[in-house]
Amino acid sequence: MASFELLLLPGDGIGPEVMAQVERLVQWVNETGEAELETTSDLVGGCAYDEHGEAISEEAMKQAVSADAVMLGAVGGPKWDDVPYDKRPEAGLLRLRKDLELFANLRPAICYPALADASSLKRELVDGLDIMIVRELTGGVYFGEPKEITDLGDGQKRAVDTQVYETYEIERIARVAFELAQKRGNLVHSAEKRNVMKTGVLWNEVVTRVHKDEFSDVQLQHILADNCAMQLIRYPKQFDVIVTDNLFGDVLSDEASMATGSLGMLPSASLGAEDENGRRKALYEPVHGSAPDIAGRDIANPIATIASFAMCLRYSFDLGGLADRIEGAIAKVLDQGYRTADIMQDGKHEVGTTQMGDAILSAL
Amino acid sequence: MASFELLLLPGDGIGPEVMAQVERLVQWVNETGEAELETTSDLVGGCAYDEHGEAISEEAMKQAVSADAVMLGAVGGPKWDDVPYDKRPEAGLLRLRKDLELFANLRPAICYPALADASSLKRELVDGLDIMIVRELTGGVYFGEPKEITDLGDGQKRAVDTQVYETYEIERIARVAFELAQKRGNLVHSAEKRNVMKTGVLWNEVVTRVHKDEFSDVQLQHILADNCAMQLIRYPKQFDVIVTDNLFGDVLSDEASMATGSLGMLPSASLGAEDENGRRKALYEPVHGSAPDIAGRDIANPIATIASFAMCLRYSFDLGGLADRIEGAIAKVLDQGYRTADIMQDGKHEVGTTQMGDAILSAL
Ligand SMILES: CC(C)[C@H](C(=O)O)[C@@H](O)C(=O)O
Numbered sequence: 001m002a003s004f005e006l007l008l009l010p011g012d013g014i015g016p017e018v019m020a021q022v023e024r025l026v027q028w029v030n031e032t033g034e035a036e037l038e039t040t041s042d043l044v045g046g047c048a049y050d051e052h053g054e055a056i057s058e059e060a061m062k063q064a065v066s067a068d069a070v071m072l073g074a075v076g077g078p079k080w081d082d083v084p085y086d087k088r089p090e091a092g093l094l095r096l097r098k099d100l101e102l103f104a105n106l107r108p109a110i111c112y113p114a115l116a117d118a119s120s121l122k123r124e125l126v127d128g129l130d131i132m133i134v135r136e137l138t139g140g141v142y143f144g145e146p147k148e149i150t151d152l153g154d155g156q157k158r159a160v161d162t163q164v165y166e167t168y169e170i171e172r173i174a175r176v177a178f179e180l181a182q183k184r185g186n187l188v189h190s191a192e193k194r195n196v197m198k199t200g201v202l203w204n205e206v207v208t209r210v211h212k213d214e215f216s217d218v219q220l221q222h223i224l225a226d227n228c229a230m231q232l233i234r235y236p237k238q239f240d241v242i243v244t245d246n247l248f249g250d251v252l253s254d255e256a257s258m259a260t261g262s263l264g265m266l267p268s269a270s271l272g273a274e275d276e277n278g279r280r281k282a283l284y285e286p287v288h289g290s291a292p293d294i295a296g297r298d299i300a301n302p303i304a305t306i307a308s309f310a311m312c313l314r315y316s317f318d319l320g321g322l323a324d325r326i327e328g329a330i331a332k333v334l335d336q337g338y339r340t341a342d343i344m345q346d347g348k349h350e351v352g353t354t355q356m357g358d359a360i361l362s363a364l
Numbered sequence: 365m366a367s368f369e370l371l372l373l374p375g376d377g378i379g380p381e382v383m384a385q386v387e388r389l390v391q392w393v394n395e396t397g398e399a400e401l402e403t404t405s406d407l408v409g410g411c412a413y414d415e416h417g418e419a420i421s422e423e424a425m426k427q428a429v430s431a432d433a434v435m436l437g438a439v440g441g442p443k444w445d446d447v448p449y450d451k452r453p454e455a456g457l458l459r460l461r462k463d464l465e466l467f468a469n470l471r472p473a474i475c476y477p478a479l480a481d482a483s484s485l486k487r488e489l490v491d492g493l494d495i496m497i498v499r500e501l502t503g504g505v506y507f508g509e510p511k512e513i514t515d516l517g518d519g520q521k522r523a524v525d526t527q528v529y530e531t532y533e534i535e536r537i538a539r540v541a542f543e544l545a546q547k548r549g550n551l552v553h554s555a556e557k558r559n560v561m562k563t564g565v566l567w568n569e570v571v572t573r574v575h576k577d578e579f580s581d582v583q584l585q586h587i588l589a590d591n592c593a594m595q596l597i598r599y600p601k602q603f604d605v606i607v608t609d610n611l612f613g614d615v616l617s618d619e620a621s622m623a624t625g626s627l628g629m630l631p632s633a634s635l636g637a638e639d640e641n642g643r644r645k646a647l648y649e650p651v652h653g654s655a656p657d658i659a660g661r662d663i664a665n666p667i668a669t670i671a672s673f674a675m676c677l678r679y680s681f682d683l684g685g686l687a688d689r690i691e692g693a694i695a696k697v698l699d700q701g702y703r704t705a706d707i708m709q710d711g712k713h714e715v716g717t718t719q720m721g722d723a724i725l726s727a728l
């Protein structure tokens with residue numbers, strides 16, 4: 001029987017509550033007898049800073065490197081607004097992404113049919129929506145140097161961030177996007193601002209070449225990022241896969257996930273390159289944040305984190321069958337009318353975090 | 365009688381068609397006897413490149429500097445996809461913004477009541493919506509250096525863009541936002557990514573200080589740009605004024621304008637600093653682009669450009685009364701059921717560009 005090491009990093013805010021539901025599912029997986037998952041837990045984000053003075057400890061980083069996969073809850077909160085920049089909660093998450101070289105962030109924006117009416121967009125625009133946003137995650141303005149604030153005297157400061165992309169970084173993320181499209185709707189939109197940014201010019205050039213040389217069977221459309229932000233609202237179903245840089249990916253994926261009406265429901269996977277054994281480092285986390293305002297009240301929606309665990313089973317542990325069963329259970333409890341507060345609708349049955357976990361486990 | 369020089373730069377695509385309607389309104393203004401407007405026309409964008417080999421000629425730049433205001437149609441189109449980067453159509457627009465120091469870009473996102481049903485968002489979310497996006501326009505990643513592509517050999521290139529902000533640039537745009545808020549809903553959201561970008565850290569710091577020292581009567585909220593992209597869809601009416609940097613402003617304003625359902629209707633103003641006589645350089649243009657696919661067919665919606673001309677009358681020529689009358693005429697023809705193709709609805713009366721101009725002129 002295959003056995004895997006899974007590192008759990010619940011993080012801050014609602015992170016620990018939603019991760020607790022994943023721990024129950026880990027136990028369920030072990031009981032199926034199809035695989036053996038061994039879990040370790042550690043700190044990341046503000047709680048790690050409180051404990052170790054760093055947003056992630058060296059010990060936790062070592063575990064993350066050696067684990068077969070990492071699951072993360074969420075990081076951040078107003079409590080840490082004033083900690084030094086390089087020790088802020090987000091630094092833990094960014095270090096994980098960078099040091100594990102998780103360059104491909106997959107963010108599905110799907111509309112759960114049961115929730116189509118919860119979207120701000122008209123039902124007919126989002127019903128059945130299924131977009132995959134492929135965001136570059138280890139380059140761009142997030143990590144480029146210089147990144148600094150200089151004191152110019154006389155009360156003036158100068159802040160600089162640097163967006164950098166090299167050819168190979170664009171090639172590998174483009175390949176991920178085209179390969180995904182081949183298994184989906186066969187259409188890729190590549191979003192950049194080539195009319196203003198040199199990184200956009202290179203992005204456009206490299207994506208065009210990878211397409212021509214390796215994936216000419218897939219349909220490719222170039223779109224300016226500002227226009228993409230528009231089109232995601234005008235007619236979201238025109239998209240299948242969207243590939244874009246780190247910063248545009250951050251903004252566009254949040255926008256798209258909100259359009260689905262399913263924000264508390266959406267998982268994500270951050271993947272590294274395949275090694276010689278066909279295995280890749282991976283981190284799974286919900287798209288939503290740490291929601292400090294509702295933390296500790298057992299009312300957060302655990303579905304995004306549970307769906308992230310399903311992605312982990314599928315992509316990291318090759319347990320697609322179990323992933324299907326979990327996703328089926330999620331759809332079933334929604335059909336049965338169970339709703340956490342964030343997705344509550346008239347006539348449905350409002351439940352808390354643990355109760356949603358109960359419902360999903362009994363559906364299994 | 366006050367007299368003003370207005371430079372018209374129709375540009376590419378539908379630019380000349382929509383600007384032709386403004387020329388008719390210039391004549392109307394002159395006939396009212398309230399002011400004398402003298403217009404000159406010149407080229408900008410792809411058409412300027414075709415004629416002069418530059419996206420704007422030195423002669424046109426000189427005119428723009430000496431004019432009391434500039435009106436621009438739109439620039440760009442696939443015809444110029446392969447011209448050298450520094451001569452592409454957008455370079456003309458960017459040079460105008462930079463050389464005239466038009467640092468404050470005002471982009472209202474309002475929902476014309478007659479068009480509330482045209483939005484992708486549910487009617488109740490956008491009906492009566494009135495947001496003002498204040499976008500910094502002469503700094504950030506648009507103009508920072510280095511901005512270059514370097515050949516690394518072996519088929520590898522490295523592209524770099526640099527986002528730079530200095531304290532004074534943030535101060536002056538923050539003041540514009542707070543002053544506008546005082547005349548509106550008294551609420552400013554400042555959007556950045558301080559959790560990832562040093563320019564975001566400085567942005568946050570400076571806006572906080574300007575608020576505390578000069579505008580503590582206005583309500584200020586800091587919001588992360590990705591969350592702002594979400595909230596614009598979730599519940600857009602929570603916003604009054606949003607102030608943000610050049611790149612986020614580009615994406616968020618396009619998103620917001622689409623949410624209103626009124627994209628073909630939205631004007632913008634780009635303003636410089638006041639000189640010792642209280643006058644400022646200014647450029648007015650529609651938010652929409654050059655729409656090359658429908659150019660030359662007399663079907664484009666001229667309302668955004670006409671509404672930009674109304675802003676010009678109000679902000680640059682102190683002719684608020686005439687601006688009110690033009691805006692009233694726009695509302696009236698919409699109520700009467702006139703619609704260009706982009707905003708056509710069942711049971712309304714479809715008209716072309718010139719006919720829409722006719723209708724607005726007779727409403728006046
Ligand atoms: C928490 C923050 C650093 C992060 C990001 O900007 O990438 C988040 O917004 C995300 O999208 O995962």
Ligand SMILES: CC(C)[C@H](C(=O)O)[C@@H](O)C(=O)O
Nearest residue numbers: 195196226440454457458614
């Ligand atoms: C045409 C382009 C350079 C421009 C920009 O990116 O600023 C446009 O998108 C805008 O928003 O005015």
